[in-house]
Amino acid sequence: MISVSAVLYSTSMILILLGLYGVLTRKNLVRVVISLDVMDLGVNIFLVTIGYIRDGRAPIYLSDAPLSLVDQASNMVDPLPQALVLTAIVIGFGVTAVALTLIMRLYERNGTVMVSDLRGLKW
């Protein structure tokens, strides 16, 4: 039987590769940004999967739980990757916001969001 984490790992890799493909091939700048977000999503799923434990519980000790503290600790989910993902999501949000602002300014100047119509630099 395929384990949950194997499915998640492969999903994340597929998303990263799809996103990378999109960034490299799309001509529309908005689509480039969407592809970047798909890639970020893949990375975030990868990070969350690292902390995944089968039948894991939330990493909170309960004093009135039927289990002893040691038993409670035995299959707690690692909270650290989740904290990392929260940070990564916030950073990804910031980057997307900046990217869309740049696209907006480019659109105001040129009336286009297509890479092929931009002439300022050699791409």
Place this chain on the structure above:
Amino acid sequence: MVSPMLLIAMPLGAAFLIVLLGSKMAARIVAIATVAFLAVLAPIWLSAAISEPFVIVLADVLPPLGIAFGLDAVSAGFALLIAVSGLLVLLYSFPYIPHAGEFKGKEKAEVRYYAIFLLLLAGAFGLVMTKDIFNLFVFFEILCISSYLLVAYSQEERALEAGFKYMVLGSIGSAFMLVAIGLSYRLSGSLAMADIAKALAAAPNSYATLVSVLFVLGFGIEAAVFPLNTWLPDAHSSAPSSISAVLSGFVIEVALVVLVRLSLNVFSGAMLSVLAVLALAGILVGEMAALGQKELKRALAFSSIGQVSMMLFAFTLGSEIGKWAGLGQLLMHAGAKSALFLVSGYFIVRTGSHEIEAYRGLGRKMPAAGAFFAIAALSLVGMPPLFGFFTKLRIVEAAAAAHSAIGYAGIVVILFATVIESIYLFRIVRTLYGANAEVAASGAASGDLPAFAWIAVAGFVLLVLVGGFMIPSFDRLLQPMAAVLATI
């Protein structure tokens, strides 16, 4: 003694304060006061850190649970370089930034310029101080996002495009980096660099190689390692010149040193031989591309690729003298290239053109700017008795001392690159002093550098001018830094 955490906390706090105050004058005063304060404290921290590295405990949580921070000789040395460069570039920005770009809401944009500039400094300070691989990512992103915004500051079409291109590549890089961080965490169960180094040393070789390849792919984009540096010529040439100076002067170098330090100590040198070959390719490609450029700032940006690759080559030699030589070159490049970019900013303001050909005869109309440019350019080529001669000589010595094929190949490449450098830099200097009735008559160029810009450029030029004679005192700083570079 004051805690070195101020290096991160003060620019971060000042950046938000500036936005709240919202006036241009207040922004200038707060920014310069903050950076000047840090530039005064940095030498004290450096001398203290050389004898005994600081271990910083945040919020009273001790390692391994707390977030690892530290100020050792390398980070303190870089903190000093960043603070002093930042101070001079801020001084230059006062007269220069009003000339950068014409767009609506200019006044408010200037306030934001100083705020983002301080954020960039906070990111750079954090990047050299952190001992925790995830914090490394966070500070890296602070540094990158603020540089995307500053590159696009003028809102001209080419600046927006360059900023966007830089951002796309930077984001791909940070995605790779996050995967590498995830893999390291999965193996070691810790984010502290020291723990990851131990776990990777015990792990199968292929695992360490995979992590370090992903990491080099991610970090190499910012550190301008060939062939991940395609964004650099566009970003550095389209940014406001003050920002080009900062990006070429210390941002790529900070990224490079962090990359080298991690490759040496955390990834157990898995990528070093690959990096050495990439560095040699980078020197050749950077300098050859610079030779063909018509725009001054583009040529300087390509020359930065060559110079940074030269430092990377020295670092990858593996010997202490190699690291020492690399750090010396880094210091020289920070002075020379910052001065070149800052001066070229006023060439562009006075003539309204990016092309080298438009500056014909400008050296006579702007005598101070022309002289500064010529001195910095000569030092970059390696003309004795300027600083650049000694630093380049030391790299060649270190390469010869390595007694390896790559070392000898490096000597050939560096000497060849020097010839190319002298061709295009001398050509630019000759154009500056060439006779041209047209520029002289048009009157487009009026006036030399303004006072603040003059002081800033003179500060950088002073470094390359006297650096050669101050080698013994620099070495007292660079040698401990080179020794610490081989540890985490």
